[in-house]
Amino acid sequence: MKKKILSLVLAAVLALSVLSMAGCGNSGKVTLNVYNWGEYIDLSVLPEFEKETGIRVNYTTYASNEEMYAKIASGAASYDVVIPSDYMISKLIQEDMLAPLNFDNIPNARYIGEQYKGLDFDPENQYTVPYTWGTTVVIYNKSMVDPADAAAQSLDLLWNEKYSGQILMFDNPRDAFGVALSKLGYSLNSENPDEWKAAAEELKKQKPLVQAYVMDQIFDKMESGEAAIAPYYAGDALIIQDGNPDIDYYIPKEGANFFVDAMCVLKDSPHKAEAEAFINFMCKTDVAVKTAEIIGYATPHLEAVKQLDPEITGNTVVYADEAVLANTEVFLNLSPEINRLQSDLWTDIKKD
Amino acid sequence: MHRKSLSRVAINAPYTVWMAIFVLVPIALVVYYAFTDAAGRFTLQNVASIVDYSHTFFTSLELALISTAICLVLAYPLAYAISRMHVKRQSTMIMLVMLPMWMNFLIRTYAWMTILEGNGLINRAVRALGGEGFHMINTNGAVVLGMVYNFLPYMILPIYTVLTKIEQSTIEAAQDLGANRVNIFRRVLLPMSVPGVISGITMVFVPAVSTFVISKLLGGGKTFLIGDIIENYFLGNTGTVDYNIGAALSLVLMILILISMAIMNHFDKDASAGGIM
Amino acid sequence: MKALSKVYNFLIFAFLYAPILVMIVYSFNADKSRTQFGGFSLRWYTELFHDQVILKSLYISLALALLSALIATIIGTIASVGIHAMRGAPRRAYLAVNNIPVTNPDIVTAISMMILFVFFVTKLNGMEMGFGTLLISHITFNIPYVVLSVLPKLRGLNSNIYEAAQDLGCPPVPAFLKVVIPQISQGIVTGFIMAFTLSLDDFVISYFNSGSTAQTLPVTIYSMTKRPYSPKINALSTLLFLAVMALLLIVNFRRSGDQKKEVHS
Numbered sequence: 001m002k003k004k005i006l007s008l009v010l011a012a013v014l015a016l017s018v019l020s021m022a023g024c025g026n027s028g029k030v031t032l033n034v035y036n037w038g039e040y041i042d043l044s045v046l047p048e049f050e051k052e053t054g055i056r057v058n059y060t061t062y063a064s065n066e067e068m069y070a071k072i073a074s075g076a077a078s079y080d081v082v083i084p085s086d087y088m089i090s091k092l093i094q095e096d097m098l099a100p101l102n103f104d105n106i107p108n109a110r111y112i113g114e115q116y117k118g119l120d121f122d123p124e125n126q127y128t129v130p131y132t133w134g135t136t137v138v139i140y141n142k143s144m145v146d147p148a149d150a151a152a153q154s155l156d157l158l159w160n161e162k163y164s165g166q167i168l169m170f171d172n173p174r175d176a177f178g179v180a181l182s183k184l185g186y187s188l189n190s191e192n193p194d195e196w197k198a199a200a201e202e203l204k205k206q207k208p209l210v211q212a213y214v215m216d217q218i219f220d221k222m223e224s225g226e227a228a229i230a231p232y233y234a235g236d237a238l239i240i241q242d243g244n245p246d247i248d249y250y251i252p253k254e255g256a257n258f259f260v261d262a263m264c265v266l267k268d269s270p271h272k273a274e275a276e277a278f279i280n281f282m283c284k285t286d287v288a289v290k291t292a293e294i295i296g297y298a299t300p301h302l303e304a305v306k307q308l309d310p311e312i313t314g315n316t317v318v319y320a321d322e323a324v325l326a327n328t329e330v331f332l333n334l335s336p337e338i339n340r341l342q343s344d345l346w347t348d349i350k351k352d
Numbered sequence: 353m354h355r356k357s358l359s360r361v362a363i364n365a366p367y368t369v370w371m372a373i374f375v376l377v378p379i380a381l382v383v384y385y386a387f388t389d390a391a392g393r394f395t396l397q398n399v400a401s402i403v404d405y406s407h408t409f410f411t412s413l414e415l416a417l418i419s420t421a422i423c424l425v426l427a428y429p430l431a432y433a434i435s436r437m438h439v440k441r442q443s444t445m446i447m448l449v450m451l452p453m454w455m456n457f458l459i460r461t462y463a464w465m466t467i468l469e470g471n472g473l474i475n476r477a478v479r480a481l482g483g484e485g486f487h488m489i490n491t492n493g494a495v496v497l498g499m500v501y502n503f504l505p506y507m508i509l510p511i512y513t514v515l516t517k518i519e520q521s522t523i524e525a526a527q528d529l530g531a532n533r534v535n536i537f538r539r540v541l542l543p544m545s546v547p548g549v550i551s552g553i554t555m556v557f558v559p560a561v562s563t564f565v566i567s568k569l570l571g572g573g574k575t576f577l578i579g580d581i582i583e584n585y586f587l588g589n590t591g592t593v594d595y596n597i598g599a600a601l602s603l604v605l606m607i608l609i610l611i612s613m614a615i616m617n618h619f620d621k622d623a624s625a626g627g628i629m
Numbered sequence: 630m631k632a633l634s635k636v637y638n639f640l641i642f643a644f645l646y647a648p649i650l651v652m653i654v655y656s657f658n659a660d661k662s663r664t665q666f667g668g669f670s671l672r673w674y675t676e677l678f679h680d681q682v683i684l685k686s687l688y689i690s691l692a693l694a695l696l697s698a699l700i701a702t703i704i705g706t707i708a709s710v711g712i713h714a715m716r717g718a719p720r721r722a723y724l725a726v727n728n729i730p731v732t733n734p735d736i737v738t739a740i741s742m743m744i745l746f747v748f749f750v751t752k753l754n755g756m757e758m759g760f761g762t763l764l765i766s767h768i769t770f771n772i773p774y775v776v777l778s779v780l781p782k783l784r785g786l787n788s789n790i791y792e793a794a795q796d797l798g799c800p801p802v803p804a805f806l807k808v809v810i811p812q813i814s815q816g817i818v819t820g821f822i823m824a825f826t827l828s829l830d831d832f833v834i835s836y837f838n839s840g841s842t843a844q845t846l847p848v849t850i851y852s853m854t855k856r857p858y859s860p861k862i863n864a865l866s867t868l869l870f871l872a873v874m875a876l877l878l879i880v881n882f883r884r885s886g887d888q889k890k891e892v893h894s
Contacts, residue, residue: 359801360711360714360715363707363708363710363711363714364708364711364712364723366704366707366708367704367705367707367708367711367772370704370768370769370772371726371727371769371772374742374745374765374766374768374769375726375729375730375769376726376729377745378738378741378742378744378745379729379741381741381744381745381748382737382740382741382744385744426641429634429637430637430638430641433634433637433638434638443881447877447881448642448645449645450877451873451874451877452645452646452649454826454830454873454877455649455866455869455870455873456830456832456846456847456850456866456869457830457832458832458847458850458851458854459652459850459862459865459866459869460648460649462850462854462862463648463649463651463652463866464648465663466648466651466655466663466664467647467648467651469663469664471664472664473651473664476664501644501645501648504641504644504645505645554732558732558734559734559735561734562734562735562736562737564736565832565833565851569854579734579736582736582740583736586740586743586837587837595744595747598740599740599744602736602737602740602741605734605736605737606733606734606737609732609733609734610732613732
């Protein structure tokens with residue numbers, strides 16, 4: 001019995017010491033909470049940053065802009081650096097949740113191409129440093145899809161009954177509705193409820209053909225040939241192709257979403273200077289090269305572009321040129337009414 | 353006397369305060385949010401909007417009931433067989449039943465994806481044998497399988513516990529009196545094991561009806577259960593955070609479970625009354 | 630009939646263990662494939678031990694399980710003594726409240742606590758979600774299980790000894806520690822172990838109540854299931870499985886050892 005009590009006490013002491021270490025360990029060192037998309041960084045750069053600056057990084061990930069927003073909006077979690085997409089950034093700016101950046105602390109931001117700065121979501125270029133850009137594409141497996149069907153380069157492929165059970169779809173409403181709205185020829189930022197309802201009908205029609213609604217699970221399912229067709233982001237198509245040479249992709253002729261994901265600092269961050277140091281570090285040329293190589297997305301970092309394999313930067317789907325971009329549209333922040341409608345319609349599609 | 357009651361208050365104080373703040377207040381907050389709108393005004397709208405989700409409630413109930421029934425059918429014979437084994441063997445077998453439960457259910461559910469996929473292990477084996485392959489993953493059937501797999505031990509254990517209390521001599525006495533297998537099961541085993549069956553049913557049904565993970569992993573986001581909707585409203589996966597509707601759905605779920613448990617307890621009383629006769 | 634029953638038992642156990650076996654086998658896969666086996670390799674184990682996110686969340690899970698079980702055991706044991714002395718309506722009320730976290734679905738407990746925490750954070754600007762909120766929520770769902778395992782032991786307690794000790798001049802607290810606690814120690818230990826394992830295994834409540842700074846292992850595993858497949862998850866599962874098996878074996882051996890000792894003495 002005594003032994004048991006002793007072991008309990010020991011356990012308590014152990015736990016307490018563990019806790020004190022977990023809590024405020026290495027006092028004096030700042031810990032930065034970085035919240036990013038999954039599979040969106042070369043993890044080896046984090047220890048490099050810690051070594052270089054003495055700032056610790058607590059790195060966590062999310063699967064969608066909406067998930068990230070809910071977490072920071074509840075006020076329950078405190079992050080310093082987040083890397084959301086354009087429309088989510090403008091929402092955050094509108095709701096006064098971002099801190100203006102002090103670009104004196106981010107000298108490396110000069111490497112970022114001017115064409116990616118001052119876009120609609122941050123017209124004054126006050127809050128953001130672009131991290132990646134790209135378009136949505138349709139990815140398909142050449143050995144499973146009839147070349148004639150793919151040749152049309154159309155979104156109709158995602159609704160083709162021939163491939164019932166082999167089609168994957170975005171598991172977030174904004175991207176999924178984006179596809180449906182493009183298919184119908186409507187704006188991705190439509191403020192007309194009827195157009196949204198029509199898009200919802202399209203998605204409902206598609207549901208029986210869909211194998212699964214997924215986000216990053218797309219990588220395995222496409223690589224292993226579990227699924228034949230999926231819409232996703234251009235940079236990821238490249239990575240999937242690396243794992244399976246049968247994979248090909250195209251920017252749909254009906255139009256696509258042009259996106260920019262950018263690094264921001266949250267207003268409530270107690271470590272603004274350190275957060276800016278992190279952003280500056282991510283904009284170092286060698287780090288930007290590593291990032292671009294591992295995640296496959298187009299980088300807005302001009303020096304990095306020069307150093308990357310020309311085969312990658314010459315890829316006109318990933319590094320889409322002006323002509324292609326003319327047929328794309330950036331997501332803008334939707335009005336609260338349309339946002340609510342979108343979320344209700346999405347729940348409706350999923351629950352039936 | 354006075355000192356004694358005072359010390360009793362002192363003894364209960366930490367527990368009372370803790371449970372009040374962290375159990376009762378949160379439940380009260382759920383009720384509060386369920387009956388107010390975003391501005392904090394009283395409304396019945398949230399609770400009324402449950403009608404929109406009746407289909408989802410129905411699916412959740414259906415899948416949970418099917419899983420519970422399958423668990424019961426699968427668990428009873430095994431629990432009985434174990435309860436008739438040699439005592440030493442019994443504890444080994446029960447350990448074997450419990451061991452998978454100690455593994456995190458996410459990991460165990462995830463492993464099923466590998467087995468059930470179109471190019472998964474079952475289909476590979478079937479094709480190697482010249483078969484056609486089946487479509488299994490991302491269906492309601494896969495979700496039911498995930499539930500049965502995860503919660504089966506919860507059914508085996510309580511049934512086993514009551515069955516061990518039935519003496520072998522009772523069964524033998526019934527046999528001596530000329531009862532056949534069916535009659536022994538119907539007149540002796542079943543009535544005596546009702547309490548175990550009841551707690552097994554509750555232990556399987558409650559987590560099954562409220563899960564949101566199994567449906568996500570094995571249903572491919574196509575099977576939407578009530579847990580998924582609650583999760584979405586609290587974590588904003590659909591772009592909208594709405595605690596009010598989320599709370600209303602949770603409240604309904606809670607009441608639904610309370611009702612089904614009351615029904616089960618009723619059965620329990622009836623059965624044990626019958627058993628004594 | 631006997632043979633049939635054996636086959637049946639085998640099938641059920643095959644069902645229970647098939648996924649675990651699959652995980653163990655594929656944790657040694659040299660390929661990154663989920664289904665193709667490309668030779669034996671330990672690379673996923675090496676990668677696992679270099680994954681800071683997983684290691685940190687394991688550490689948080691262990692600390693959380695130990696602390697929450699310990700605090701819940703203390704509060705729950707004291708409460709059991711109090712509840713044991715109660716009669717009638719108050720006792721029924723206490724037991725009813727005690728049962729709420731046990732019978733409520735996890736997701737309801739989780740969101741009810743989340744509302745409470747968010748309410749405190751936004752309205753009262755108190756704390757932020759993190760290890761603190763995780764600890765509070767885990768203690769809360771652990772306490773009832775401690776009470777449920779200690780209370781039955783108190784029923785068999787001989788209260789005369791406690792009173793005798795006091796009559797002999799021992800003050801109430803030492804008398805309680807020296808006389809009552811040893812008699813209910815088995816229930817306390819069971820309660821502690823149960824609380825520890827429940828906390829370690831919990832996903833739903835942690836998922837809703839972890840903030841930016843503290844993530845438990847199950848929450849990390851969940852985010853891994855949403856990302857491209859890595860056999861690391863299998864390596865982790867295999868290690869956890871072995872740890873659990875070792876623990877169960879030790880507990881079992883010790884118990885049978887104890888029983889033997891009892892028989893001999």
